[in-house]
Amino acid sequence: MNGESVIFGVLNIAFVLLISPFFMMVIKRVKARVQCRTGPHLLQGYYNLAKLFTKETLYSEYAGFISRIAPYATLSILLVAALQIPLFWIPGEELITANILVFLYLLVAGRLLIALLGLDTASTFGGMGSSREMSLSAVFEPVTVIVCAALVYVMGSFSIHEIFRTAHAMFPVFSPTVLLLSVPLFILIIVETGRVPVDNPETHLELTMIHEGMLLDTSGRNLALFELSQAVKQTLLMTILINVVFPVGIALDLSIPACILGAVLFVVKGTILCVIIGFFESAYAKMRLFQIPNFFMIAFFFSILTIFIEVIL
Structure with missing residues (x-):
C-alpha cells in the first residue's frame, strides 16, 4: 500500500462520515414536503448524533457482549467497506481489497451483527x-x-x-445495459437500507418494523453509532449507482481542483438521488411481509435481462 492509497482511505472515510447524515435528512425533508409538512432541518441529523453521543448508554439486564461490541463493530465494518467504494476520486493504484465480493461480504457481516444484537437483548420485538x-x-x-x-x-x-x-470511459454514450442496471441498483438501495416499501425506518409499530425492532433496546452512544452506520451504508450503495450511471466529475488523479470538483458534484448527484428516493417512498405504501419478495423479483428480472442483452450485443 503506497501513500496515495493511504490518502484515499483517509479522504474517503472522512467524506462518507461527513456527508451521510446530510443525505438522510434530504430524504426526510422531501418526504415531509410531499406530506405538506416542514420537515427537519438539513443539518438536524448532525444535531441528533451529537445529542445521542452525550446521552447515557443503557443495556438490558440480559444483554451480553454482543450488545457492547456490535455498535462499534458495525460501524468499523462499514468504514472498511468504504475503502472499497471510491466516492469522488479513484486512486491510480487500487487497494488490494477493492473487490465487489468483499464489499458484499462486509454488508452481510454488518447485517448479521445487528440481527445478533436483536436476539442478545432478549427482547420480544x-x-x-x-x-x-x-x-x-x-x-x-x-x-x-x-x-x-x-x-x-x-x-x-x-x-x-x-x-x-469503465463507466467513466463509457460516459456520456449510454448503453442499454447500463440504463437497465440502474433499476436493480436502485432497488438494491431501497432493500439494503430498509426503506419503504420494504421497511419503514421511522416506524415503531410492531406489525411492520424490521430494522427498528432490532434497535429498540439501544440508546445513547450505541444508538448514534448504529444510525451513523445506516447512513454510511446508504451512501455507499448510492455511490455505486451514481458512479456507474452518471460518473461525470469523478476525479481520476490526485489533484486538489479535481478532488474538490468531484466532491461537490458527488454531493449534488447524491442530493438529486435522495430527492428521487424521497418521492419514491412517498408514492408507495409499506408492503405486507409476504409481498416483499415480489419487489425483489423486479431487480432479479432486470439483472437477468441486462445480462441477456449484453450477450446479444
Missing part, C-alpha cells in the same frame, strides 16, 4: 425484528448476487475501481 431480517435476507441475498453479477458482466471486472473507470 428484537427477536421478531431479527427473525424478519434474516428471513428477507435469505430471499434477497441471491438477488443481490445476481445484481452484482450483472454489474460485473457488463463492466468486465470484479474491481469496483475498474468498474467506475
Whole structure:
C-alpha cells in the first residue's frame, strides 16, 4: 500500500462520515414536503448524533457482549467497506481489497451483527425484528448476487475501481445495459437500507418494523453509532449507482481542483438521488411481509435481462 492509497482511505472515510447524515435528512425533508409538512432541518441529523453521543448508554439486564461490541463493530465494518467504494476520486493504484465480493461480504457481516444484537437483548420485538431480517435476507441475498453479477458482466471486472473507470470511459454514450442496471441498483438501495416499501425506518409499530425492532433496546452512544452506520451504508450503495450511471466529475488523479470538483458534484448527484428516493417512498405504501419478495423479483428480472442483452450485443 503506497501513500496515495493511504490518502484515499483517509479522504474517503472522512467524506462518507461527513456527508451521510446530510443525505438522510434530504430524504426526510422531501418526504415531509410531499406530506405538506416542514420537515427537519438539513443539518438536524448532525444535531441528533451529537445529542445521542452525550446521552447515557443503557443495556438490558440480559444483554451480553454482543450488545457492547456490535455498535462499534458495525460501524468499523462499514468504514472498511468504504475503502472499497471510491466516492469522488479513484486512486491510480487500487487497494488490494477493492473487490465487489468483499464489499458484499462486509454488508452481510454488518447485517448479521445487528440481527445478533436483536436476539442478545432478549427482547420480544428484537427477536421478531431479527427473525424478519434474516428471513428477507435469505430471499434477497441471491438477488443481490445476481445484481452484482450483472454489474460485473457488463463492466468486465470484479474491481469496483475498474468498474467506475469503465463507466467513466463509457460516459456520456449510454448503453442499454447500463440504463437497465440502474433499476436493480436502485432497488438494491431501497432493500439494503430498509426503506419503504420494504421497511419503514421511522416506524415503531410492531406489525411492520424490521430494522427498528432490532434497535429498540439501544440508546445513547450505541444508538448514534448504529444510525451513523445506516447512513454510511446508504451512501455507499448510492455511490455505486451514481458512479456507474452518471460518473461525470469523478476525479481520476490526485489533484486538489479535481478532488474538490468531484466532491461537490458527488454531493449534488447524491442530493438529486435522495430527492428521487424521497418521492419514491412517498408514492408507495409499506408492503405486507409476504409481498416483499415480489419487489425483489423486479431487480432479479432486470439483472437477468441486462445480462441477456449484453450477450446479444
